[in-house]
Amino acid sequence: MATRQLVVGIDIGGTNTVFGLVDREGNILAEDRLKTSHYEDFEVFVAALYEKIMVTRNKIESDIQLLGFGIGAPMGNINKGTIEYPANLPWKGIMPLADLFKRHTDLPVIVTNDGNAAAVGEMIYGGAKGMKNFVVITLGTGLGSGFVIDGKLVYGHDGFAGELGHTAVRPEPGNRECGCGKKGCLETYVSATGLKRTMFKIMADSIIPSELRKYGFDELDAEVIHQAAKRGDVLAKRAFEHTGKMLGYMLANVVAHTNPEAIFLFGGLALAKELIFEPAKESMEGTLLHIYKNKVKLLPSQLSTHNAAVLGASSLIWSIKES
Amino acid sequence: MATRQLVVGIDIGGTNTVFGLVDREGNILAEDRLKTSHYEDFEVFVAALYEKIMVTRNKIESDIQLLGFGIGAPMGNINKGTIEYPANLPWKGIMPLADLFKRHTDLPVIVTNDGNAAAVGEMIYGGAKGMKNFVVITLGTGLGSGFVIDGKLVYGHDGFAGELGHTAVRPEPGNRECGCGKKGCLETYVSATGLKRTMFKIMADSIIPSELRKYGFDELDAEVIHQAAKRGDVLAKRAFEHTGKMLGYMLANVVAHTNPEAIFLFGGLALAKELIFEPAKESMEGTLLHIYKNKVKLLPSQLSTHNAAVLGASSLIWSIKES
Numbered sequence: 089m090a091t092r093q094l095v096v097g098i099d100i101g102g103t104n105t106v107f108g109l110v111d112r113e114g115n116i117l118a119e120d121r122l123k124t125s126h127y128e129d130f131e132v133f134v135a136a137l138y139e140k141i142m143v144t145r146n147k148i149e150s151d152i153q154l155l156g157f158g159i160g161a162p163m164g165n166i167n168k169g170t171i172e173y174p175a176n177l178p179w180k181g182i183m184p185l186a187d188l189f190k191r192h193t194d195l196p197v198i199v200t201n202d203g204n205a206a207a208v209g210e211m212i213y214g215g216a217k218g219m220k221n222f223v224v225i226t227l228g229t230g231l232g233s234g235f236v237i238d239g240k241l242v243y244g245h246d247g248f249a250g251e252l253g254h255t256a257v258r259p260e261p262g263n264r265e266c267g268c269g270k271k272g273c274l275e276t277y278v279s280a281t282g283l284k285r286t287m288f289k290i291m292a293d294s295i296i297p298s299e300l301r302k303y304g305f306d307e308l309d310a311e312v313i314h315q316a317a318k319r320g321d322v323l324a325k326r327a328f329e330h331t332g333k334m335l336g337y338m339l340a341n342v343v344a345h346t347n348p349e350a351i352f353l354f355g356g357l358a359l360a361k362e363l364i365f366e367p368a369k370e371s372m373e374g375t376l377l378h379i380y381k382n383k384v385k386l387l388p389s390q391l392s393t394h395n396a397a398v399l400g401a402s403s404l405i406w407s408i409k410e411s
Numbered sequence: 412m413a414t415r416q417l418v419v420g421i422d423i424g425g426t427n428t429v430f431g432l433v434d435r436e437g438n439i440l441a442e443d444r445l446k447t448s449h450y451e452d453f454e455v456f457v458a459a460l461y462e463k464i465m466v467t468r469n470k471i472e473s474d475i476q477l478l479g480f481g482i483g484a485p486m487g488n489i490n491k492g493t494i495e496y497p498a499n500l501p502w503k504g505i506m507p508l509a510d511l512f513k514r515h516t517d518l519p520v521i522v523t524n525d526g527n528a529a530a531v532g533e534m535i536y537g538g539a540k541g542m543k544n545f546v547v548i549t550l551g552t553g554l555g556s557g558f559v560i561d562g563k564l565v566y567g568h569d570g571f572a573g574e575l576g577h578t579a580v581r582p583e584p585g586n587r588e589c590g591c592g593k594k595g596c597l598e599t600y601v602s603a604t605g606l607k608r609t610m611f612k613i614m615a616d617s618i619i620p621s622e623l624r625k626y627g628f629d630e631l632d633a634e635v636i637h638q639a640a641k642r643g644d645v646l647a648k649r650a651f652e653h654t655g656k657m658l659g660y661m662l663a664n665v666v667a668h669t670n671p672e673a674i675f676l677f678g679g680l681a682l683a684k685e686l687i688f689e690p691a692k693e694s695m696e697g698t699l700l701h702i703y704k705n706k707v708k709l710l711p712s713q714l715s716t717h718n719a720a721v722l723g724a725s726s727l728i729w730s731i732k733e734s
Contacts, residue, residue, distance in 0.1 A: 173701055248702050248703060255663070255667045341578045347574075
C-alpha cells in the first residue's frame with residue numbers, strides 16, 4: 089500500500105483544542121480534542137497536545153507520512169509562531185507555541201490566527217480555489233478575517249494582518265465593552281456573541297413579545313436566536329437584520345481597502361444563510377462606491393462545517409508545500 | 412554623451428494636468444501643464460497632452476530614451492488603463508486612457524489612481540525604499556490611498572484597491588454630501604476640503620472669535636487655515652485636531668486590515684506637520700488593538716512636495732522595469 093501523506097490541523101479555542109489528520113483533498117482521517125481550559129501551564133498543554141496527536145496518528149492503519157502541523161489560534165502570529173496576549177485563552181503574555189512544538193518534531197509548524205487559517209483553507213479545499221484576491225470573515229464567538237492578495241495570504245509586517253474584529257465601529261468610543269479591553273469593537277456587534285448582545289438590547293428597547301424573553305443571558309446562543317428567527321420571531325429577525333447591516337457596512341470598507349473578487353462568510357453565524365446574507369449584501373451594496381457595485385461576490389464558506397477550523401489550520405501546511 | 416533614460420509622469424487633476432520627464436533618481440528634467448477643464452472631448456485632450464509632452468521632450472538638449480508613461484488620475488483603473496466615472500473631471504463614463512495613448516506610442520502606459528501612484532513613488536524615490544509593507548494616504552482635495560504588500564502594489568481584482576476616501580465614517584449615513592454621490596464618506600472629513608468644511612462647522616457652532624470668520628466658503632483653503640492655526644487661532648487649531656482625530660481612527664482600521672510597517676501621509680494637509688500628525692497619532696494609538704500599539708510608524712512622505720504627484724506617476728514605469 090502506498091504511503092499516505094497527511095498534515096495535522098489544530099484549532100486552539102478557549103474551551104477545546106481540536107485537531108485532525110487531513111489529506112490533500114480535505115478528508116479528516118482521524119481527529120480528537122482536549123480541554124484547553126484544563127491546562128494552566130502552557131508547556132504542559134503543548135506536550136499533552138503533541139502526545140495526543142501521536143496516539144491518534146498511531147490508530148490510523150495505513151502507512152502515513154506526516155508533513156507538518158498547522159495551528160489556528162486567537163492572536164496567532166505567523167511571523168514568530170507565537171500566540172500573543174489572547175483574550176480568551178487560559179494563558180497570559182506571549183506563548184512561544186512553534187518553538188515548544190519544535191522540541192517534539194522537526195516538521196514544519198505554522199501558527200496563525202483562525203481568520204488566516206480559514207482563508208488558506210478556503211483557497212486549498214473550498215470555494216476560493218483558483219481565486220487570487222479574496223477575503224474570509226469568520227463569525228464565531230468573535231470576528232476574524234484573512235486576506236489573500238495575488239494568491240498569497242497577507243501576513244503584515246508584524247504578522248498580525250486581518251484582525252478586523254477589533255476595528256472600531258464608530259469614531260467615538262462605542263459603549264459595548266470588548267474582551268480586548270477596548271470599547272465599540274466590531275466583534276461586539278458582528279459575531280455570535282454580538283448577535284446575542286444585540287438581541288438583549290432589542291428586547292430591552294421593544295415591547296413586542298418574543299419567545300426569547302424566557303432565556304437568561306448565559307443560556308441564549310446564536311443557534312437559538314437563529315431557530316426563533318426561522319419560526320418568525322419578530323425581534324429575533326430584527327437582531328439578524330441589525331447584525332447583517334453592521335456586517336455589510338464593514339464589508340464595504342473591506343472592499344475599498346483591497347477590492348477582492350469575493351468575500352466568504354465562515355462560521356456559525358454564516359449558517360443562518362439569508363437571515364445574515366440578505367441584510368449584509370444590501371447594506372454592503374448600499375455603502376459601496378459606484379465603481380465596486382455588483383462586482384464583489386458575497387459567498388458562504390465551502391469548507392465542511394464540521395471541523396472547518398481544523399481544515400483551515402491543516403491547509404497552512406499544504407500551502408507552503410505548494411508555493 | 413550617454414543616452415539618458417527618462418520616464419514621463421502625468422498627474423491628471425480636475426483643474427490642471429501636470430507632467431514631467433523624470434530620471435531614475437526622481438529629478439524632473441522638464442515639466443509643463445495644460446488646463447484639464449478646457450477639453451470637453453477626452454480624445455482631443457489626450458492628443459493635446461501627448462503633443463505637449465513631445466514638445467517638452469524636444470526642448471531637453473541631451474540624448475534621451477523615453478521608457479514609458481505613468482499616469483495618475485482619479486478613479487484610474489490599473490488593470491484596464493481606464494478612468495471610470497470620475498467625480499471631479501470634465502468627462503463622464505469610462506475613458507479608455509491607455510488605449511488612446513497607445514495610438515501615439517508603443518511604449519508602456521500605466522494608469523492608476525493618485526493614491527497608488529504616490530505609494531509606488533514613495534517606494535521608488537522616497538521614504539519607503541526597502542519597505543515591503545506600507546500604506547500611503549494622500550490628503551489633497553480628496554483622500555486617496557495606496558497599499559504595498561510584500562513589495563508589490565495591491566491592484567485588487569477589479570483594479571480599484573485603495574479607495575479609502577469613500578469608506579463610510581459612520582455606519583449610519585452621515586450628513587456630509589460627497590462628490591461621489593454618497594454621504595458621510597471619509598474624505599468629506601479628512602482632506603483639505605474636509606478640513607475647510609469642519610472649520611465652517613466649528614465657526615457655526617462656536618462663538619469664539621477667529622481670524623477666519625472673514626472668509627467666504629469659496630475663498631478659504633487648507634493653507635489659510637494652517638497659517639491661522641500656526642498663529643494660534645483657537646478654532647483653526649480645533650479644526651486640525653478634529654481632522655487629525657478622524658484620520659487616526661481610520662488609520663487604526665487600516666492597520667487591522669494589513670498590519671503595515673509604516674503609514675506615510677502625502678499631500679497638502681500633511682505639510683501642516685504636528686498640527687495633523689499629533690492628533691492623528693494619538694487617536695490611532697488610542698484605537699489600535701494592543702498587539703499593534705507603538706509599532707506602526709506614522710511618517711510624512713519623503714517625495715519632494717513640488718510635483719510629488721508627477722513623481723509618483725512616473726515611478727509606475729520604473730517599478731515595472733525593475734520587477
